[in-house]
Amino acid sequence: MSTKEAAPWESPTSGESRSRSLTICRAQREAVDWEMAHDERVFMMGEDVAGFGGVFGTADGLGDKFGADRVIDMPISETGWIGMAAGAAMEGMRPIIELAYVDFIGVCYNAIVNHAAKTYFMSGGQFKVPMVLISGTGAGYSNAAQHSQCLHATLAHMPGLKVVSPTNAYDAKGMMHTAIRDDNFVVFLVHKGASGVGFMGPLVKTSLSDVPQEDYTVPFGKIKVYREGTDVTIAGVGLAVHQALESADSLAKMGISAEVIDIRSLVPLDRGGIIESVAKTGRLVVADEDYHSYGVSGEVIASVIEHDATIFKAPPQRVCIPDVSIPFSRPLEYSILPLEERITSAALKTIENV
Amino acid sequence: MSENGKVFEWRVSDELCPTEEDSGSIVLWILSDGAKINQGDIVAEFMVQKITHELQAPASGILHIKLEPEIEAYKGDLLALILM
Numbered sequence A: 001m002s003t004k005e006a007a008p009w010e011s012p013t014s015g016e017s018r019s020r021s022l023t024i025c026r027a028q029r030e031a032v033d034w035e036m037a038h039d040e041r042v043f044m045m046g047e048d049v050a051g052f053g054g055v056f057g058t059a060d061g062l063g064d065k066f067g068a069d070r071v072i073d074m075p076i077s078e079t080g081w082i083g084m085a086a087g088a089a090m091e092g093m094r095p096i097i098e099l100a101y102v103d104f105i106g107v108c109y110n111a112i113v114n115h116a117a118k119t120y121f122m123s124g125g126q127f128k129v130p131m132v133l134i135s136g137t138g139a140g141y142s143n144a145a146q147h148s149q150c151l152h153a154t155l156a157h158m159p160g161l162k163v164v165s166p167t168n169a170y171d172a173k174g175m176m177h178t179a180i181r182d183d184n185f186v187v188f189l190v191h192k193g194a195s196g197v198g199f200m201g202p203l204v205k206t207s208l209s210d211v212p213q214e215d216y217t218v219p220f221g222k223i224k225v226y227r228e229g230t231d232v233t234i235a236g237v238g239l240a241v242h243q244a245l246e247s248a249d250s251l252a253k254m255g256i257s258a259e260v261i262d263i264r265s266l267v268p269l270d271r272g273g274i275i276e277s278v279a280k281t282g283r284l285v286v287a288d289e290d291y292h293s294y295g296v297s298g299e300v301i302a303s304v305i306e307h308d309a310t311i312f313k314a315p316p317q318r319v320c321i322p323d324v325s326i327p328f329s330r331p332l333e334y335s336i337l338p339l340e341e342r343i344t345s346a347a348l349k350t351i352e353n354v
Numbered sequence B: 001m002s003e004n005g006k007v008f009e010w011r012v013s014d015e016l017c018p019t020e021e022d023s024g025s026i027v028l029w030i031l032s033d034g035a036k037i038n039q040g041d042i043v044a045e046f047m048v049q050k051i052t053h054e055l056q057a058p059a060s061g062i063l064h065i066k067l068e069p070e071i072e073a074y075k076g077d078l079l080a081l082i083l084m
Helices: A024-038 A062-066 A078-090 A102-116 A152-156 A169-181 A239-253 A271-281 A296-307 A330-336 A340-352
Strands: A042-046 A071-073 A094-101 A132-137 A162-164 A186-191 A224-227 A232-236 A258-262 A265-267 A284-291 A317-321 B007-011 B023-029 B042-048 B051-056 B061-065 B078-083
Touching: A024 A042, A024 A062, A024 A169, A024 A186, A042 A062, A062 A071, A078 A094, A078 A102, A094 A102, A102 A132, A102 A152, A132 A169, A152 A162, A152 A186, A152 A265, A152 A284, A152 A296, A162 A169, A169 A186, A224 A239, A232 A239, A232 A271, A232 A340, A239 A258, A239 A284, A239 A340, A258 A271, A271 A296, A284 A296, A284 A340, A296 A317, A317 A340, B042 B078
Parallel strands: A042 A071, A042 A094, A094 A132, A132 A186, A162 A186, A232 A258, A232 A284, A284 A317
Antiparallel strands: A162 A265, A224 A258, B007 B078, B023 B042, B042 B051, B061 B078
8 A cells, every 4th residue: 555645635734624615627536546545456547647637637646646657648549558457457456547538439449348348247247347437528619529529328328337427526526436446347427618627718616516525435326416496307417417507597587496407327327316306397308418319318218208108297308419510610519519598498398388 | 813913915926927928817716715724735726828737825824815716817916815
């Protein structure tokens, strides 16, 4: 075990505990830091993690702290090193690997889907793959079709891996602890626009939270109710949750009470929690920045209908990326994102249909 | 209120903004207004030309924030007062 130097905020002279407002990337990094300090099997590998600290701030300072043996920069050859990480996990290490943009999952999809996700099953439980894959998702900053996707369904569709996407700093730290301690392969997605790196523009205020200094876990497979309501459930994934919160404000001004839930764990999916919310409101809008067809949004709606087809007072709505590639042009891009106005319109449609 | 009555004026440093033209802004205050801070604590993030810097407390005392996030600031501009 390596010893960890006390972080500045852990100074014994600090006196009474203070609340700290953290961004998602800072909070999740704190969990990685803690786990690396307490378990020498944990190491980090990826593009720009050591020298640069992760393109989206996920490894800032970890390279200096833990050295080149435990925070390892990798070339743009994901097929090789993500396969290597899966092998290391099978042999008892606990790798945390970073693919900066989920858009490039294609080049390492075989290592992920056929090796990392299936080896536990195919070896009859003899080989576990305790690996965490961190990746950035999402659009909204004119980075065009190859650097703007979410690809939630592309990952969540495959059996054998867990997929989570926290939307606030508290969840990011707790879910990262859960992910690293999990004996299964976990894909940890954070929307770049909500991660809290300064260069992405103003922070999303609702993504900031008071984060405890000590380690703690947030379980997978549970929705988070951000805001309670009675008229319509808006279920969001990633940055769309924050847009849904703005939508709930707009709807409140019209006298409509929206319940905003964060799916946050795509696999395992909290179907019971979603059904419980829709049973209360009778109306459902799913906001997901992934493509419209064959997506998590359809899965959520189908899960409710399979449980009780009479639960809906109006047809459920999906607010997603229409089935087109994401444009570079800012006006075109913004016209297809699941932003507040589109979510509000969809919610109104469920109300007017009554 | 303060232990020895001194007030430390925490300003944008030459390291953050070397020339008169350089500007930056607070990304967020990690510790809140009125918090008791110790010299060396990471208190805020400050961004200059898309690079985020961690700001460590230059003195110990009670933090009084004077510059809110996302407001452009130059060398010598007041970030906060620290009641020592």
